[in-house]
Amino acid sequence: MIPKVSLDNIDLSFPDASRPDGRKVIYEDFSLQIEKGSFTVLLGPSGCGKxxxxxxxxxxxKPNTARGIVIDGTDLRSEPDLSRQMAYVFQGPRLLRWKTLAENAEFGLRGLGVQPREKWRDLIDKYFRAVGLGDAQHLYPHQVSGGMRQRASIVRAWVNEPQILLMDEPFSHLDEITAAEMRRILTNLWTSEEERRTIVFVTHDISEAAQLATDIIMLTPAPSKICLRRKVDLPWPRRMDSDEVIAVEKELRHAFAERAGIGF
Amino acid sequence: MLNAAPVVVGIGLWWTITTFVLVQPRLFPPPQDVLAELLRILSNDGPLGPTYAHAGATLLRLLTAWSIAFVIGTLLGVLAGRRRLVFDFMANPVWIAMSVPSVVWVFILLVLFGIENIVPVSALVLLLTAPVFLGTAEGVRAISKDLLEMCDSYHVRGWQRLTGFYLPSIASYMVANARVSFAYGIRIVLIAEVIGLPNGVGILVAYWSDTLFMAPIVAWGILLTAVGMAVDLLVFGPLQRRIRQESELSR
Incomplete structure (x- = not known):
């Protein structure tokens, strides 16, 4: 495995007056490797630190201590600009209401500054079309639906053509039908590119994890440990109701109950 | 119509009192005397040269000082809204600037600079920067943490962060700051001029006060109030309504 991201021996805790020792430990000597070009899903209960x-x-x-936060063999702390290779999709769209969807994408492009300016227009057109918003890119966030806003936030990330895409429960606040459509759009976008980007996707939805992941990393409640690491070698496109995906889902539920101590 | 009713009643009372009770037109001018003075001012006629030149000088000082105060107050406010240390550092000077009476500031600056344009302008800048600073800092503190995190993750910094994010985020606070500081400026620019300058509306008011003639003083008061209200109604009001509508739409 070629690790795109490697977190080595991380310690992280926060002050918490309600605990006897005054601290809540999130990670203790925690390590994790994420494979290049994988769709890695971090799965775990709420509050486990995904x-x-x-x-x-x-x-x-910044963790309290860490032996390494390594991206492509270089420690992020000595080369902070490495994070310009990454783009974030949040739980909510987090669009600026005074900018159109296209201007929001441009806002991200200007900030990260990795794409040459002369390519911006083409990139914006290309990816808005790819997510089915070709005609809506000149609308303001309040003029479109929640699902369209979230698609625009994916475009804001994708136009940078980042090497690593960080996605934090991006579909959790959408209704099931819209979320299913979003998953289809995301996987189409990801599988359509010759050299696949590394995606790190956080969710607490087991079905979603089974449908999307090439790698699943299951975490226990804090202080978090990896309780399961599993590859999912299923072909694309995947259907949520296919026997193979359901089998993975069942296995994950079982593992959750057994290893993370959370039953269903 | 309902808005105009108190004004009409007030003018009626004013006329009644100055015609039947306090019959000293020099000290208690009736409305028609004040109207005559208003027309005289508008016809560019005054005891110390053309009134438009005086009004222009006052307006120029006000606009210059207000613009400088708005820019400085906004920039410092953004900084203080983000950095607690800057806010704490600025808090005491700001309260001093706001609580020391404007007359005192004018005298201090008069001693420093002599009878110069810089005296009323710098006094106004000192006094107007403070409320703009506080309003802006409050606006920046109210910005959603989620959006700040988004900006951080996309490396949005410096000029882009200021003009593309902070200023649009606090647009409604900025208009409110502009409104309050402009109205405040109109009130104190005359005080500064009365004490320390050879021209401006303040000097005209001082002249009429020395000669115990109240009608022109009231006329100037009405004129300045009208200017303030016109700017508020035609510029700040519509701007604030537009920003509010946009903000409500996007909720």
């Missing part, structure tokens, strides 16, 4: 991991990978959050 989103925190994305923030550590992105450099937005």
């Amino acid at each position: 989103s925190t991991l994305l923030n550590i990978i992105n450099g937005l959050l």
Whole structure:
């Protein structure tokens, strides 16, 4: 395996007055490798620190101690600009209401500054078309539906053509039909590219994990440990109701109950 | 119609009192005397040269000082809204600037600079920067943490962060700051001029006060109020309504 991201021996805790020792430990000597070009799903219960991991990978959050936060063989702490290779899709769209969907995408392009300016227009057109928003890119966020806003936030990330895409429960607040459509759009986009990007996707939805992942990393409640690591070698496109996906889902539920101590 | 009713009643009372009770037109001018003075001012006629030149000088000072105060107050406010240390550092000077009476500031600056344009302008800048600073800092603190995190993750910094994110985020606070500081400026620009300058509306008011003639003073008061209200109604009001509508639509 070629690790695209490697987190080595991470310790992270926060002050918490309600605990006897005054601290809540999230990670203790925690390590994780994420394979290049994989669709890695971090699966775990709420509060186990899944989103925190994305923030550590992105450099937005510094752990108390860490032997390494390594991207492509270089430590992020010595080369903070490595995080410009990453783009974030959040739980909510987090679009700026005074900018059109296209201007929001441009806002991300200008910020990360990895794409040459002369390519911006073509990239914006290309990816808005790819997610079915070709005609809606000039509308403002309040003029479109929640699903369209979230698609626009995916475009804001994707136009940067990032090497690593960090996605933090991006479909959790959408209704099931819209979420299913979003998963289809995302996997189409990802599988359509010759050299696949590395996606790190956080969810607590087991069905979603089974449908999307090439790699599943299951975490226990905090202090988090990896309790299961599993590859999912199923062909694309995948259907949520296919026997293979359902079998993976069942296995994950079983593992959750057995190893993370959470029953269903 | 309902808005105009108190004004009409007030003018009626004013006329009644100055015609039947306080019959001293020099000290208690009736409405028609004040109207005559208003027309005289508007016809560019005054005891110390053309009134438009004086009004222009006052307006120029006000606009210059207000613009400088708005820019400085907004920039410092953004900084203080993001960094607690800057806010704490600025808090005491801001309260001093706001609580020391404007007359005192004018005298201090007069001693420093002499009778110069810089005196009323810098006094106004000192006094107007403070409320703009506080309003802006409050606006920046109210920005959603989610959006700040989004900006951080996309490396949005410096000029882009200021003009593309902070300023649009606090647009409604900025209009409110502009409104309050402009109205405040109209009130204190005359005080500064009365004490320390050779021209401007303040000097005209001081002249009429020295000669115990109240009608022109009231006329200037009405004129300045009208200017303030016109700017508020035609510029700040519509701007604030538009921003509010956009913000409500996007909720």
